[in-house]
């Protein structure tokens with residue numbers, strides 16, 4: 001027994017050593033570049049093939065072949081990737097989500113390329129580089145870890161690496177060549193990938209799909225090490241390897257045995273699942289998903305052409321028709337990504353799991369595999385499978401509530417891998433599960449027609465969803481999660497909805513696909529498919545209904561040829577270019593066309609709408625500022641400005657203290673006190689900008705005119721005399737009071753709020769002023785629900801609302817705006833405002849409130865149909881205010897509302913605020929412009945060091 005334990009331990013150490021190498025490579029690349037290289041396994045696979053090619057096919061001596069593979073090819077791949085793919089992305093300053101798509105693109109490109117070059121079949125003749133002795137491999141892994149740790153700690157390069165990791169811009173300013181550091185990181189990461197590949201290849205199935213996936217699971221050890229600690233990564237890899245080997249000795253009786261065997265065989269997949277779901281997310285500050293291009297209305301002619309193309313296969317016969325049967329089914333699966341990622345902005349790398357579950361359930365139900373249940377007719381089985389799979393969408397929907405970007409990508413990938421490893425490989429799924437087609441649709445032509453019908457219904461349903469209230473809310477959530485929450489969108493519930501709908505659609509497509517080929521094939525739904533499908537939809541235009549159709553045609557069409565893998569290679573190639581195609585392929589094509597008049601295009605610089613001045617002191621790309629396509633070009637600037645900074649403004653992470661904004665300081669008096677203050681976070685516009693903004697500024701309501709009431713009453717826009725619920729027309733509006741009582745909040749060991757009492761009452765403008773860091777924004781967040789105080793209460797009309805979420809408070813009538821603009825850039829001005837009206841509770845909801853608000857804020861001209869991206873700061877502030885007012889709030893909370901406005905716009909805003917208060921609204925402003933405060937505020941509170949001092 002002792003020798004069995006020893007042998008198993010040795011075997012486990014061998015596996016663990018290979019995993020440790022992977023962990024080391026992933027961590028070094030991540031630390032040097034900020035990119036989690038999902039393609040690590042694909043590089044490993046390519047290097048294994050290269051060694052095989054050199055040593056076996058071309059008969060080179062093994063040492064020479066190994067030296068070329070590991071010394072030239074592997075680092076060369078890394079350097080090429082850095083130079084051609086990732087350096088352009090970092091120069092353009094794109095968000096991490098887009099780097100993630102690029103690394104998925106590299107994965108898909110390498111897998112597809114390898115399949116095209118070496119074929120899809122498994123090779124069993126990979127040469128053994130090191131003797132089959134775990135100690136040798138273990139020594140290699142430990143030596144490598146020690147070498148990396150020593151280099152990082154004691155060499156100049158290590159110091160530069162740490163400087164780049166800590167603060168890349170600062171390191172560059174300090175004279176460090178960050179590109180060289182990144183290139184070294186990539187070269188080393190690829191070298192470790194190559195080493196892993198050539199060491200593992202003789203012992204695992206070497207094919208283009210298996211090895212990359214195996215290595216993807218090993219990302220677990222890097223996640224466990226928080227992408228930071230090499231000893232932890234090596235320790236975790238060895239421990240999992242040994243535990244996995246030892247588990248094979250256990251043979252419990254009954255149902256536990258297959259489960260234990262499955263766990264034992266896939267312990268890295270289990271570790272990935274646990275690490276991705278339980279540990280705090282890696283890269284949590286990343287933006288949710290690459291920003292989608294504004295949805296564009298597809299001309300009917302294009303739809304006609306698409307319809308004709310999809311009808312063409314009805315004229316096919318034989319093999320061609322049989323192949324075409326896969327297209328509509330795959331299009332339905334890909335449509336699920338349009339909902340989840342394209343519209344909802346949630347990265348999902350697990351859609352193949354849902355498609356597979358749909359296929360599996362359909363097959364099991366239709367073939368009567370469960371003795372307790374009779375076999376169901378095929379269509380009923382399909383419907384039941386969809387209903388069974390839909391709630392399983394919560395498996396990825398739930399993690400999405402607290403995760404974004406990379407962390408969500410890992411969580412959804414882990415769920416997909418786990419489903420594939422634990423469900424699709426069970427005997428019931430692998431033992432040739434065949435199924436028939438519905439009666440009357442047995443032959444390919446009729447079945448294709450049935451699929452077209454289902455696809456048309458799915459397209460109509462998703463189209464209606466996108467056009468409606470829920471679709472707008474999804475787009476808002478994608479564009480700016482915190483802004484959506486502030487507008488009353490129940491973000492968590494909406495994420496669950498998106499994933500459940502996505503799972504249902506994927507299951508529908510999966511069931512159709514399985515019926516089309518008359519069998520359940522687990523390999524058709526392995527996690528590599530998820531990556532391929534995700535990349536294809538992202539590239540072809542995630543938020544469009546045409547993208548799934550085009551992607552399905554591309555994927556099935558190219559793979560139908562004699563060489564497999566071409567589709568993956570093509571999609572991968574496009575995906576690695578995604579940094580240069582910021583809006584996917586459709587966006588790039590649109591750019592080639594002259595802009596259509598009006599419509600959903602950004603406003604031209606010379607149009608009636610002024611643009612914001614370029615932010616000063618930004619950029620640093622080395623490209624001419626404002627050059628088309630550069631980071632500093634006006635359109636890109638505006639898009640970036642609109643994107644939530646580091647995952648949205650509110651609910652700041654409790655641990656990381658955000659850097660204070662640099663802003664001009666001055667002195668002024670308020671309430672008799674001399675205060676240091678910041679003159680708003682925006683710069684005063686240059687004279688030319690001031691002149692432009694005079695031409696287009698916030699409207700000035702006539703003095704003395706009641707502009708807006710809690711019910712959007714009188715005003716230039718008219719629009720009836722609506723009042724808040726319970727407020728009978730003609731009677732004065734009900735009075736409301738928002739109160740903070742003894743509110744306390746600490747950021748780790750720093751007391752930000754130290755027993756604050758504040759009251760915001762109807763019919764008054766209450767102002768909160770104070771020096772930077774006094775705690776104003778923290779109190780503001782506590783009032784609007786984006787931060788929960790450690791102690792104390794927030795009350796609305798005496799009722800405790802401390803535990804109410806931000807969107808629930810908005811629905812109670814407490815609207816807010818954001819210090820950093822929170823507008824939804826891909827939506828039109830009108831849609832932005834409409835979201836504020838339609839996300840209210842049913843009894844508060846009043847879509848008719850949109851028009852008067854648009855008129856009041858002079859957003860009712862041609863500007864109403866323009867997408868928000870590209871508008872000036874002044875216009876965007878109006879849009880944001882309009883969204884808040886469209887919900888007919890009784891309480892309005894404004895955080896630095898004059899930031900970025902010029903004097904005329906600030907003056908107009910002041911009048912509106914006074915008019916709102918005169919009409920019964922409770923207004924709270926947090927403001928640095930003390931002149932404005934002195935003019936509009938009925939009550940001024942001064943904060944100092946977390947307390948209200950007067």
Ligand SMILES: Nc1ncnc2c1ncn2[C@@H]1O[C@H](COP(=O)(O)OP(=O)(O)OP(=O)(O)O)[C@@H](O)[C@H]1O
Nearest residue numbers: 652653654656657747752772773774775776777778
């Ligand atoms: N997420 C956080 N983690 C740690 N400390 C934080 C965090 N957010 C704010 N702080 C600190 O809490 C204090 C109060 O910050 P807050 O943003 O509320 O001040 P403020 O009065 O609004 O300042 P400003 O006018 O600059 O916006 C500051 O010292 C700030 O550095």
